[in-house]
Amino acid sequence: MNDKIILLVEDNPDDEALTLRALKKNNIANEVIVARDGTEALDYLFGTGKYATRDASEAPTLILLDLKLPKVDGLEVLRRLRADPRTELLSVVILTSSKEEQDLINGYQLGANSYICKPVDYNQFIEAVRQLGLYWLVINEAPPKQKL
Amino acid sequence: MKTHGWRKSLFSGLQVRLSLLVVLTVIPVLALDVYTAWEQQRMEKTQAQETALRLARFVVAEQKQLVESTRQLLFTLAQLPEVHQTELGKCHAIFAGLLKRFPMYGNLGILAPDGNVLCNAIVIRTRVSAADRTYFRRALETRDFSAGDYQIGRITGKPAINFGYPILSRTGSVQAVMFAALDLAWLNQLPAQMQLPAGTSLTLLDRNGVVLIRYPEKQLVGQQLKETSLAKIILSQRREGITEAVGFDGIPRLIAFAPLTNTTSDQSAFVVVGIPQKVAYAQVKKLLVRNLTGLGLAAVIALAAAWLFAKFSILRPVNALISATKWLAAGDLSSHIKLPHGAGELNQLANAFDEMAIALEKRQAQAKHAEKALRESEQRLKAIFDSALDAIITMDENGLIMGWNAQAEAVFGWSATEVIGRSMSTTIIPPQYREAHQRGLARFLSSGEGPILNQRLEIPALHRNGCEFFVELTVTPIRLSSSWIFSAFVRDITQRRKAEEEIRKLNAELEERVKQRTAQLEAANKELEAFSYSVSHDLRAPLRGIDGFSQALLEDSGDKLDDNGKKHLDRIRKATRRMGELVDDLLKLSRLTRSEMQHELVDLSRLAEMIATELRKTAPDRQVEFIIEEELQARGDTRLLQVVLENLFNNAWKFTSPAEKARIEFGALKQMPNETVYFLRDNGVGFDMAYIHKLFGAFQRLHRTDEFPGNGIGLATVQRVIQRHGGRVWAEAMVGRGAAFYFTLSTILDDKEDPHER
Numbered sequence: 001m002n003d004k005i006i007l008l009v010e011d012n013p014d015d016e017a018l019t020l021r022a023l024k025k026n027n028i029a030n031e032v033i034v035a036r037d038g039t040e041a042l043d044y045l046f047g048t049g050k051y052a053t054r055d056a057s058e059a060p061t062l063i064l065l066d067l068k069l070p071k072v073d074g075l076e077v078l079r080r081l082r083a084d085p086r087t088e089l090l091s092v093v094i095l096t097s098s099k100e101e102q103d104l105i106n107g108y109q110l111g112a113n114s115y116i117c118k119p120v121d122y123n124q125f126i127e128a129v130r131q132l133g134l135y136w137l138v139i140n141e142a143p144p145k146q147k148l
Numbered sequence: 149m150k151t152h153g154w155r156k157s158l159f160s161g162l163q164v165r166l167s168l169l170v171v172l173t174v175i176p177v178l179a180l181d182v183y184t185a186w187e188q189q190r191m192e193k194t195q196a197q198e199t200a201l202r203l204a205r206f207v208v209a210e211q212k213q214l215v216e217s218t219r220q221l222l223f224t225l226a227q228l229p230e231v232h233q234t235e236l237g238k239c240h241a242i243f244a245g246l247l248k249r250f251p252m253y254g255n256l257g258i259l260a261p262d263g264n265v266l267c268n269a270i271v272i273r274t275r276v277s278a279a280d281r282t283y284f285r286r287a288l289e290t291r292d293f294s295a296g297d298y299q300i301g302r303i304t305g306k307p308a309i310n311f312g313y314p315i316l317s318r319t320g321s322v323q324a325v326m327f328a329a330l331d332l333a334w335l336n337q338l339p340a341q342m343q344l345p346a347g348t349s350l351t352l353l354d355r356n357g358v359v360l361i362r363y364p365e366k367q368l369v370g371q372q373l374k375e376t377s378l379a380k381i382i383l384s385q386r387r388e389g390i391t392e393a394v395g396f397d398g399i400p401r402l403i404a405f406a407p408l409t410n411t412t413s414d415q416s417a418f419v420v421v422g423i424p425q426k427v428a429y430a431q432v433k434k435l436l437v438r439n440l441t442g443l444g445l446a447a448v449i450a451l452a453a454a455w456l457f458a459k460f461s462i463l464r465p466v467n468a469l470i471s472a473t474k475w476l477a478a479g480d481l482s483s484h485i486k487l488p489h490g491a492g493e494l495n496q497l498a499n500a501f502d503e504m505a506i507a508l509e510k511r512q513a514q515a516k517h518a519e520k521a522l523r524e525s526e527q528r529l530k531a532i533f534d535s536a537l538d539a540i541i542t543m544d545e546n547g548l549i550m551g552w553n554a555q556a557e558a559v560f561g562w563s564a565t566e567v568i569g570r571s572m573s574t575t576i577i578p579p580q581y582r583e584a585h586q587r588g589l590a591r592f593l594s595s596g597e598g599p600i601l602n603q604r605l606e607i608p609a610l611h612r613n614g615c616e617f618f619v620e621l622t623v624t625p626i627r628l629s630s631s632w633i634f635s636a637f638v639r640d641i642t643q644r645r646k647a648e649e650e651i652r653k654l655n656a657e658l659e660e661r662v663k664q665r666t667a668q669l670e671a672a673n674k675e676l677e678a679f680s681y682s683v684s685h686d687l688r689a690p691l692r693g694i695d696g697f698s699q700a701l702l703e704d705s706g707d708k709l710d711d712n713g714k715k716h717l718d719r720i721r722k723a724t725r726r727m728g729e730l731v732d733d734l735l736k737l738s739r740l741t742r743s744e745m746q747h748e749l750v751d752l753s754r755l756a757e758m759i760a761t762e763l764r765k766t767a768p769d770r771q772v773e774f775i776i777e778e779e780l781q782a783r784g785d786t787r788l789l790q791v792v793l794e795n796l797f798n799n800a801w802k803f804t805s806p807a808e809k810a811r812i813e814f815g816a817l818k819q820m821p822n823e824t825v826y827f828l829r830d831n832g833v834g835f836d837m838a839y840i841h842k843l844f845g846a847f848q849r850l851h852r853t854d855e856f857p858g859n860g861i862g863l864a865t866v867q868r869v870i871q872r873h874g875g876r877v878w879a880e881a882m883v884g885r886g887a888a889f890y891f892t893l894s895t896i897l898d899d900k901e902d903p904h905e906r
Contacts, residue, residue, distance in 0.1 A: 012693075014690070015693070017696075018692065018693065018697070018700075021700060067685075068685045096685070098685055099732070099735060100735075100739075101739065120688055120691045120692045120725055120727070120728025120731075121695060121725050122696035122699040122700075125692065
């Protein structure tokens with residue numbers, strides 16, 4: 001269970017803190033890697049830049065991807081990782097404030113596994129995080145590792 | 149003059165013809181009359197001749213009787229001894245006595261064998277011998293009774309016939325000859341006794357044509373008439389006969405004659421009876437004259453009657469007809485004959501004539517009326533022709549100008565008098581088009597095809613001053629009885645072209661401006677999208693932060709806060725959540741404005757049922773009656789219309805919550821023929837119509853949030869959607885009595901985006 005890494009791509013520190021708090025509140029103790037923009041996320045995933053030393057084969061079990069990001073936005077990140085055989089099967093949950101239809105469509109078109117709109121109500125947010133943690137980390141069977 | 153002559157000839161002709169008719173009627177009667185008269189005359193003639201013949205026969209029979217009597221007398225006398233003695237004195241006395249007893253005898257006596265008179269009844273002074281006399285010699289020869297000729301007696305000097313009878317001796321020789329002279333004078337009395345027609349004549353003619361007896365004129369006696377034609381006829385015939393001839397006295401007579409024979413020989417005389425034609429035919433003539441007179445009189449009367457009848461009964465009406473005809477010919481149609489109505493052909497003719505005159509009058513009046521109408525129409529057409537704002541030009545088959553109205557003068561600079569008769573081609577057609585014009589004209593005249601005819605063309609035309617300018621032209625061929633003419637409507641469109649050019653330019657500018665505006669709008673839209681996106685992300689994130697950290701504060705440091713502080717934090721969180729909802733609603737509204745619309749058939753009734761079902765689920769305990777009309781359909785965007793109904797139903801649901809028995813009704817108004825008006829009615833709390841203007845504004849509320857929750861975005865959304873559908877929405881309500889919302893949806897929505905899309 002502990003080897004299941006969560007990659008949180010979030011530029012807003014408040015949201016980051018609240019998300020981490022919500023995870024903690026729901027007793028999700030998995031390692032959480034936070035990337036604060038798209039480039040950092042991609043660096044982490046492909047072992048480039050800041051993460052050049054990282055073993056890129058250690059792929060996160062779940063990527064929580066915000067859409068609105070500095071430099072490379074979330075959709076672009078998604079597009080790139082779906083385009084790369086190393087990352088194409090990763091579970092990506094878009095976790096964003098946007099309820100824009102277009103974002104939903106684009107997200108799913110690019111291969112998002114799920115789309116969750118962050119509620120303003122924090123209690124609801126906590127609940128959402130709880131459910132998604134339960135689902136993606138416990139219930140859902142991740143794609144086989146050797147394939148990655 | 150001609151009419152007069154004709155009339156005169158007709159007059160005379162008619163009368164003459166009628167008279168001729170009368171005469172023709174009279175002729176057979178006349179002929180019959182004449183024939184009858186002729187026939188009667190013939191009968192009269194026969195009758196007269198029979199009468200005459202009867203008389204003649206009578207005479208003959210009488211004479212025969214007398215002859216027989218005489219023979220017997222002489223035979224008897226011959227037996228008398230006294231006679232034998234021939235004593236002169238004695239026999240004279242005997243004979244005289246006998247003569248007295250038989251007055252028909254002129255004389256009686258005895259002749260000696262030598263012919264001398266021995267003795268007779270008359271005293272004679274001279275010696276008289278009868279030796280040469282026929283009767284004497286015959287008596288001697290035949291020794292028997294003999295008759296002599298009818299002759300004038302020698303002794304008596306009277307017409308007589310003598311008879312002899314021989315007195316024979318014992319030896320048989322002739323001793324003497326007895327004689328008797330039969331006096332013929334009795335014949336003179338006969339006609340008078342027999343009551344014969346007046347003027348009847350009786351003649352005894354001897355065989356030599358000598359008149360022996362003549363009644364009534366005695367002076368003819370003894371005359372030799374052998375040479376007269378009548379005597380010739382009689383003497384040549386020598387038997388009984390009748391004839392019509394001029395009598396011996398020179399008077400035309402009907403004659404009957406019969407031979408008067410003696411017994412012994414053919415020595416005969418002839419009895420000739422003549423009745424004057426005049427007398428015989430008198431009756432016939434009288435009758436004929438009377439008949440003819442009567443006939444003539446009748447004919448004259450008939451002629452006169454015919455003449456008068458013709459004059460009054462025929463000529464007068466005919467005259468009336470003729471004069472009426474004359475008036476008619478002179479143009480006076482009001483002259484009628486006005487004969488009294490009758491069955492006669494002339495009356496019928498007159499009536500027919502009157503009817504004709506009336507019909508003619510009517511027709512002339514109509515013709516006059518039509519002529520007037522035609523004249524007016526012509527004037528009207530002329531006025532239209534001249535006042536038309538289009539140039540109207542007519543052209544004949546040869547391409548020559550026939551008509552040129554005032555506007556044509558203005559348009560082309562030529563006056564009508566200058567161009568009529570000129571070639572149209574060289575007058576108003578620019579040189580480069582003239583050949584095509586001639587070809588087109590020739591083609592039309594030969595084949596009837598004219599592709600440019602009967603349609604509006606815009607072509608250049610030539611002004612008198614040599615300038616070419618654009619005209620709108622319509623050429624129409626018009627078929628006259630034997631040729632074509634062409635009428636052209638020409639409008640100078642120089643101004644219009646200029647205007648059109650202007651419009652084109654303006655349009656192009658407008659297009660450009662629209663493009664710019666569109667670009668601006670598109671940019672604005674993009675900005676709006678970016679804004680919305682930004683709001684969606686950036687406005688909600690801080691709110692989540694505020695809420696989240698407030699929660700964190702409460703959780704982490706709640707023990708350091710007093711109750712008041714906790715309450716404050718609660719309020720912060722509530723406000724944050726409310727703000728989040730507002731942002732969400734605002735985004736929703738903005739999405740409604742921007743999203744693309746579908747146009748499809750929407751089953752409103754089904755949508756309403758679904759919404760009602762959902763609402764019931766939210767509060768199963770509530771008593772709410774939904775009345776939803778079935779089969780309400782509309783064209784539009786299903787999703788957007790669902791939003792509309794959801795909002796309206798939600799409102800109704802919300803504002804009927806205090807009611808014990810809530811009723812929510814959705815349907816369409818029936819009394820709207822041209823458009824469908826949908827309504828949603830409830831019996832909820834209603835609202836004050838004074839605030840109706842605020843009803844559909846975004847974030848406007850008519851109720852307090854603590855009474856009825858809401859953010860004032862629902863009806864703004866409804867209005868937005870209805871407007872995007874080209875419809876209207878309005879509401880009616882009373883406080884405490886419920887509210888009704890009405891909306892329409894445009895039926896003319898097509899697949900194009902509506903103006904709000906931009």
